[in-house]
Amino acid sequence: MSTFVMSANMTLKKPPACDRCKARRVLCHSQPNGAPCPRCEENNVICTTTVVARGRPKRTLDIVPLPRSPSNNTSPPPPLLPQPVSKSPAHYSELTPEFVAHCFSVLQYTPQYDHPLLLNSSIMVDIRFVSFELDRLPPQSRVLALCLVCCASLTSFHPSVLGEGPRPESLTDKLFFSSNQNLLSCGVRRAPAYRALHAQVLKAAWDIGIIFEPSHENAASCWLLDMLEQCEFAGASRPFGDACIAHVRVLAPMWRSAAYTVADANNWAGHLMGIALTSVRSRTPLLFTPNDQLLLCGPQSGSLNDMVMALRSAPADLSLLHTWLPPYMYHVIHLCRELTDTIAGDSARINILSETAVINFLSSLSLMHTALSPTASPHRRIHRDARRKRISVCPGQSRTYFGLDFREMTEGTVLGDQAHDRLRLLRAQARGMAVLGLRELSRGIRYLPKIHFIPVHWTTIYEWAQFCAEEAEKVVQLSCDEVRDIKTFANELRLLGYSLDVASSPQATALIKRLDALANT
Structure with missing residues (x-):
């Protein structure tokens, strides 16, 4: 029997790189016998290595599923429910530099992306530096760029997204956007490409673990993915939103120690107000704490009455808009938190509804509506400019009505006749406030441009x-x-x-x- 003798010139094959070093594209000094690499050992993290199978994959047969009987579940589906993506649509091409450049060009027509995390990032400069080739970007910047491309695909008119059929010449094509039937057909043809991009973004985000490592790029990616989730599912769970706030909570002290301006604080106040209103709509707790708001926006002095009196006595010029908006956004967030904690939240529903909390909340809403109403305030031009900035009026009024409606049905038999009548009166008052909010929202939409x-x-x-x-x-x-x-x-x-x-x-x-x-x- 012959024996195998290793010569001195023969070297052992280097073990594969670990998952963490591979994701960061750094040199990995793999250790034998399953020992962690020096980088993972230094950062005190678990070192794992996923073996990638090489060579041609085995040929498998296509299995056709058998038809199933219709389900007995009669519960109505949500308004929009995305379908699973089995393969890319026929008209969806690869992420070519031309398509990526087109997606970044349409972002200027979507003001929702005017976020401080994106404004203070270098993604716009980095993507141009690599000539819109996403593979040349670092992993975290590549995921952020993919998120922006996916978001831009919701408004893109590129043939790779809309395929065959009528589409606008540009995003300022007023003639096309006046055709109602063409608009609905664009959404149908857009859906396969958007879902394929969304699936690609989610896979890339989970591959590098953007929810685990706090960074500027990961926080922006989590915010964009949470926005897309709210667009499709609008569920109670918001994993990417929670991860975004967690990253911001870590990064905010560093921002404060650097050049943090009043404009940055006001910009964050506006976006925190949007997060608060979304939580009120879905009847879920606010993602951020009062300490987070204090760190990002700074302290706010003065009550709601002081804000209203200052608005009525101030001169009607455009400078008033910049001085009045920060306290307004602060009080909107405060009312959203008050509504969740005392009336409509899960913890508040454990106890009997507090009539005092409802009366105080409705009084605050009425006072805020009085200040914002064009008929009750002389600053008509200020209100018009505020609506053009998508300032939401009368926050949470519809949710207050539905919350009181539910509380009355569940507790009407427990309360006495007088308490039941008082609750019905409060419910009617909340419904009247919701009608006012409906009228203000409709007027605000008409102030927006035709194409938005x-x-x-x-x-x-x-x-x-x-x-x-x-x-x-x-x-x-x-x-x-x-x-x-x-x-x-x-x-x-x-x-x-x-x-x-x-x-x-x-x-x-x-x-x-x-x-x-x-x-x-």
């Missing part, structure tokens, strides 16, 4: 449009203002159909037809 893209607000617009239809069906003779509000929400749903697959949702199309029938009655 707000796909991330699909759930908000859909719920308000439903509430508008319910209120209109109770009226025998609609006024001109009410008809105009109905047409506003119907047109807004169609405009959302340019970005989202609205035409494939039976509930959404039925709501549009319902609004059209009310407007034409």
Whole structure:
């Protein structure tokens, strides 16, 4: 029997790089016998190595699933529910530099991406430095660029996204966006390409673990992915939103020690207000704490009454808008937190509804609406400019009404007759405030340009449009203002159909037809 003798010139094959070093594209000094590499041992993390199979994959047969019987589940699906992606659509091409450059060019038409995490990042400079080739970017910057491309695909008119069919010449093509049927067809043709991009982004994000390592790029990527999740699912769980706030909580002290300006604090206040309003809409706790708000936005002095009195006595010029918006956003966040903690939140629902909390909340909403109403305040031009900046008025009014409606049904038998009557009176008052909020939101939408893209607000617009239809069906003779509000929400749903697959949702199309029938009655 011959024996194998290793010569002195023969060397052992180097073990493969570990997963952490491979994700960061750094040299890995792999150790034999399963010992951790020096980098992982220095950072005190678990060193794992995933063996990648090489060579041609084995040929497998395509298995055709058997037809299944229809499900007995009769619960209605959400307004928009994305379908799983099995393969890329026929018209979807690779992420060529030309397509990536096109996606970055359409971001200027989406003001929702004017976020401080994106404004202070170098992704716009980095993507141009590598000539829009995503593979040349570092891993975290590449995931952020993929997130931006996926978000831009919701408004893109590129043939790779829309495929064959009518599409606008540009995002300022007013003639095309006046055609309602073409808008809905764009959302249907866009859906396969968007879902393929979304699946690619999620895979790339999980491969490098963006929710685990706090960095500027990972925080921005988590915020964009949370925005996309809210656009499609609008569920109670927000893993990417929680991860974004966790990263910001780590990075904020470093921002404060550097050149942190008043404009940065005001910009963060506006986006925290948006997060708070989204939490109120979904009846979930706020993602950020009061300490987070204090760290990002700074302290705010003065009560809501002081803000209203200062607004009424100040001169009507545009400088008032910049001095009045920061306290306004602070009080909106405060009211959202008060609504969650004392009325509509899960912890508040354990106990009997506090009439004092409801009265105080409705009084604060009424006071804020009085300050913002064009008929009750002389600063008409200031209010017009505020609406153009998408400032939300009367936050949480519809959610307050639905919350009180639920509390009355569950606790009406427990409370006495007098308490039951008082609760019904408060419910009617909350409903009246919701109608005022509906009118203000409709007026704010009409102040926006004809072409604007707000796909991330699909759930908000859909719920308000439903509430508008319910209120209109109770009226025998609609006024001109009410008809105009109905047409506003119907047109807004169609405009959302340019970005989202609205035409494939039976509930959404039925709501549009319902609004059209009310407007034409």
